[in-house]
Amino acid sequence: MNLYNLLGSGIGTNEAASLSSRLSSWHDAMVAHERRLGTADRQPSCDDDCPHAEARSLWSEALATFGTRAHDLVFLRSRAGTR
Helix, strand or coil: CCHHHHHHHHHCCHHHHHHHHHHHHHHHHHHHHHHHHCCCCCCCCCCCCCCHHHHHHHHHHHHHHHHHHHHHCHHHHHHCCCC
């Protein structure tokens, strides 16, 4: 079980389960995207449809849904530009 699903199941709501699923998909897409770029940093070759564009809104949604537990989502938090 991945961290996103673990958090979602811990909350136990349909909203948390749905967000967990979307976060898992986003994570996979983000990893693949960064591998194609060869770096974890946003490059000028990124367009608005790349997974970087979703990071901030997903982070906000994770905070609202998971509360302080969202801070365990280091990969998402870092891609959202938050510390």
